[in-house]
Amino acid sequence: MYSEKVMDHFTNPRNVGEMTDADGIGAEGNPVCGDAMKIFIKVKDDIITDVKFQTFGCGAAIAVSSMVTEMAKGMTIEEASKITKASVAEALDGLPPQKMHCSNLGADALHKAIEDYKNKQKK
Amino acid sequence: MKKIYMDHVATNPLHPDVLDAMMPYFKENYGNPLSLYGPGFKAREAIEHARESTASLINAKSKEIIFTASGAESNNFALKGIAYALQGKGKHIIVSKIEHHSVLNSARFLEKQGFAVTYLPVDNHGLVDPEAVRKAITGETILISIIHASPEIGTIQPIAEISKIAREKGVLLHTDSVAAAGNIPVDVDALKVDLMTFAAHQFYGPKGAAALYVREGTRIVPLIYGGIQEGGRRAGTENVPAIVGMGRAAEITKRDLQKRIDHIRPLRDNIISNTLKIDKVILTGHPDKRLPGHASFVVEYIEGEAMLLMLAAKGIYSASGSACSSKALKSSPVLISIGVPIHLAQGSVVFTLGEETTTEDITYFNETFPQIISRLREISPYSKGWEETEAPTCTAKK
Secondary structure (H helix, E strand, O other), rough: OOOOOHHHHHHOOOOOOOOOOOOEEEEEEEEEOOEEEEEEEEEEOOOOEEEEEEEEOOOHHHHHHHHHHHHHHHEHHHHHHHHHHHHHHHHOOOOOOOHHOOOOOOOHHHHHHHHHHHHHHHH | OEEEEEOOOOOOOHHHHHHHHHHHHOOOOOOOOOOOHHHHHHHHHHHHHHHHHHHOOOOOOHEEEEEEEEEEHHHHHHHHHHHHHHHHHHHHEEEEEEOOOHHHHHHHHHHOOOEEEEEEEEOOOOOHHHHHHHHOOOOOOOEEEOOOOOOOOEEEEHHHHEEEEEHHOOOOOEEEEOOOOEEEEHHHHHHHHOOEEEEEEHOOOOOOOOOEHHHEOOOOOOOOOOOHHHHHHHOOOOOHHHHHHHHHHHHHHHHHHHHHHHHHHHHHHHHHHHHHOOOOEEEEEOOOOOOOOOOEEEEEOOOHHHHHHHHHHOOOOOOOOOOOOOOOOOOHHHHHHOOOOHHOOEEEEEEOOOOOOHHHHHHHHHHHHHHHHHHHHHHHOOOOOOOOOEEEOOOOOO
16 A cells, blocks of 8 residues: 555654754644654754654654655755655655545644744744 | 464454365356256255354354345344334334444434434443443334444453343344354354344355344344345345355354364463553453453554554554554544543554464564564654643544
């Protein structure tokens, strides 16, 4: 049911973990829904130098989180803001239709982390 | 890599002797059982022999067995067939909240046809309280349908106690015994049920073969009209090989049942005691009154589908009641009914053993499962505990 890429990112997720000195943190979903993720970003000179994630959820949710962190790493804030649910799903060679809405929360969590970073910059 | 099938409640492999018994009815004995010549007679005889064997598994009479194509069909037949037969007497039906969808959705269908349905709650172990059944019975009640054993949590219901009450009150009792018949001793006379659903693939018979036991003298309206097959109660040319397979599987099961139970129960106990050593893992269902090969858990902080995929990657095949693992993306109503909070129901996982499960399989499982739990907990944001900001309901889900 899942593509090889999804299974690869699910069984060997990249960038797992918590970041204690994150410049931005974004959370999306909740366990009642079945999927919840947290994304941490480290930013230097407008570039995302490090990303980490923690995810509660199904295979697709974990693969999406892993993929979005891999995509965002090294991007400028502006580039990372343009990552969408569709582009993450595409990078994973597609997701089953029933997983597109509930488990594809990576881009949203990343955008929230970027927003959190920007808010912190203003202070 | 090892392949360990731990989803026997979903279905079972066909017993090799069952396949041997079925083969002639695909090949030389292809006749229509209604035909008045050799191959037809042979098919007819084979069906009647299978009926005797199938009846014998549950201590019924041959004429009390109606062959159907699935447990779902038998459940539909029992509910609709009795509702339509007895609607002149009353229009109230009682079921539990943890019935199979084929019972629940038949009950919902009947509600739309003007019947009233009471959905009885269960306790935290999944047991129906017989006294609650008594209280739910009204002068209008025509049928009670209580699942014999839950495929999701393994709990075995006190059917004999419930039937005592049903008899006192003159109400028919149906039990969906799909997960029980062929896995524990089942005797319709001891249980005193009026109707019982059971399916061949739950005891190493073929898929597409099931039965509805209807106690002698019980009137039931057919679902399928047509010819005189099954005494006019289920029309359609019989699936002879499947019926023969069910009969043979019933014979083998009657012979081997105690041996199978003695084999899988200690393996099941081993899984339960080892898995419960892991922090924040809860057994679902009743600790003792459960199917002998059935171990079901909720694992906190991680999600069921992810567990199934990781287990499958290690060659272990199992099931879950989590929302994400279901096509409908809904948490299991059974888990919700026994009081498991929705976020915990996401971490449900079910292991069911069979006669080919070995001690080595269980050792491998006991080594592998804790590793998978730790791996997924490393990824989870809740590995240190649930956060208190959880939303009580989920609105995001489509």
